[in-house]
Structures are given as C-alpha cells and as structure tokens.
Amino acid sequence: MLEHVPQWLGALFHNFRAGHSKLAIVRAGLVPEGAFIDLSSPAFENGARLPARFTADGEGISPPLEWGEVPAATTSLALLVEDPDAPAAEPLVHAIVWNLPAGTRAIPEGGIGPDDDGAPDGRDVGRNSYQAEGWLPLDPPPGHGTHDYVFQLFALSRAPVLETNPGRSEFLAAIKDHVLAAGMLVGHYARGDGEPADEE
Numbered sequence: 001m002l003e004h005v006p007q008w009l010g011a012l013f014h015n016f017r018a019g020h021s022k023l024a025i026v027r028a029g030l031v032p033e034g035a036f037i038d039l040s041s042p043a044f045e046n047g048a049r050l051p052a053r054f055t056a057d058g059e060g061i062s063p064p065l066e067w068g069e070v071p072a073a074t075t076s077l078a079l080l081v082e083d084p085d086a087p088a089a090e091p092l093v094h095a096i097v098w099n100l101p102a103g104t105r106a107i108p109e110g111g112i113g114p115d116d117d118g119a120p121d122g123r124d125v126g127r128n129s130y131q132a133e134g135w136l137p138l139d140p141p142p143g144h145g146t147h148d149y150v151f152q153l154f155a156l157s158r159a160p161v162l163e164t165n166p167g168r169s170e171f172l173a174a175i176k177d178h179v180l181a182a183g184m185l186v187g188h189y190a191r192g193d194g195e196p197a198d199e200e
Contacts, residue, residue: 018091020084024172025152031182038068039153039183043109050138050149050187057191060137062095062112067105070155071180074102076122078154078175079112080168085140085147086129093168094136094149096126098175099159117164126166133165138189146190153183 025031043063044050052058070077077100086092095112099122112135118124128136140147160174 018084018086018088020148020150022091023082023084023150023152024080024091024168025150025182025184027172030172030176031154031179035071035179035181037070037153037155037181037183039065039151039185040067041065041151041185041187044187046185046187048187050189052189054138055189056137056139058137060135061110062107062135063187064109064111065107065151065153065185067153067183070102073157074155074180076100076102076156076159077104078156078160078171079107080152080154080171082150082152082168083138083140083147084150085145087141087144088129090168091150092136093127093129094138095128095134096166096168096171097123098126098162098166098171099123102155122159124162124164126162126171129168131167140189140191142191144191146188149187149189151185151187154179155181 041063054061054063078098080096081094082091084091097112101121114134115125125133127133130136138149154175156175157178157180162170162174
C-alpha cells in the first residue's frame with residue numbers, strides 16, 4: 001500500500017516517527033531487569049536488513065523466528081512486532097501472537113497469518129495496525145528512511161485473558177504484571193534510499 005507513496009512525500013515526513021522509546025519492551029516496569037530470552041531468526045541477523053520476501057515488495061510473509069530457554073515458571077509466550085519509525089504517534093503493529101505454548105521454541109516462515117479463533121495448540125493471532133488479523137507485511141514509505149522492525153517475545157506467568165483479535169493496547173494491558181522475561185530481535189528495511197538489492 002505505502003509503496004505507492006511519492007518519494008518526496010515520504011522524505012517530507014522523514015523526521016516524524018513514533019520513536020523507539022514507545023516500544024512495548026522498553027515500557028517502565030513491563031520486563032524484569034536482566035530477564036532476557038535469546039531471540040533470533042535464520043533469515044536475518046540482529047540489526048541487519050530484512051529480506052524483501054517479508055515485505056510488501058515481495059511475498060509479504062512473516063519471517064521465521066527461534067528462541068532459547070525461558071523461565072521455568074512460564075505458562076505461555078506472546079509475540080509483538082512493532083515499527084517505531086512509522087510516521088505515527090505510536091509504533092505500527094505488524095503482528096500480535098499470544099497463547100503460544102511454553103514449550104514452543106520457534107515460529108516457522110509464514111507462520112503468522114489469520115487463524116480465526118486460534119490454532120489447535122491454543123495460540124492465537126491478534127490485530128495489526130491495519131485492523132486485520134495476521135502478519136502486516138513491512139511497508140515503509142519511499143524516501144522516509146530506514147525503518148527498524150522490532151520483534152519482541154514475552155514469557156508470561158499466566159496466559160493473557162483476551163477477546164478474539166485484540167489490538168496493541170488490549171494486549172499490553174493483559175500481559176502487564178505477568179512478564180517473566182523478554183527477547184528482542186531487530187531487522188531493518190527502507191525504500192528509495194539506495195539500499196542494495198537482496199542477495200537471495
């Protein structure tokens with residue numbers, strides 16, 4: 001959708017961004033100090049450019065994710081993917097997944113999609129910022145500069161109580177005071193700024 005925004009318009013809003021300070025994972029008191037989960041992807045390194053297949057320039061599927069051990073008291077896991085560089089007041093939500101079983105250690109490529117009332121193992125997918133269930137392909141405006149895409153995994157002491165297809169505010173309210181540990185993975189993508197083409 002935003003790939004059709006004129007580059008001059010994207011450049012005009014270059015300095016208008018939600019800001020990394022508004023990411024969920026940095027909210028005061030949400031994550032216990034020093035409680036980290038090792039979160040990674042076989043598709044890109046932390047801090048590296050995301051391949052185009054995960055964007056609106058490619059297939060628009062979600063990337064694969066993997067993570068290490070979580071606290072013993074974990075009863076479920078949840079994932080939130082945000083773009084803090086979006087020209088908006090709050091970070092743009094690309095995915096919400098909750099009720100991942102505590103023993104889960106990966107989400108496969110393309111594994112975040114509409115699931116109606118959830119999967120057989122209890123996991124469920126929430127609403128992205130375009131009010132749709134599932135993965136919102138990465139779609140930075142041309143000329144707006146590089147956008148970070150922040151994958152945040154939360155180990156929870158109890159499964160969040162949520163209605164079907166919650167948005168960001170409902171999700172964050174439901175996990176507050178129940179986060180045992182968290183992991184973070186950052187990839188970036190830009191359009192119209194001279195970034196090299198994918199080597200896939």
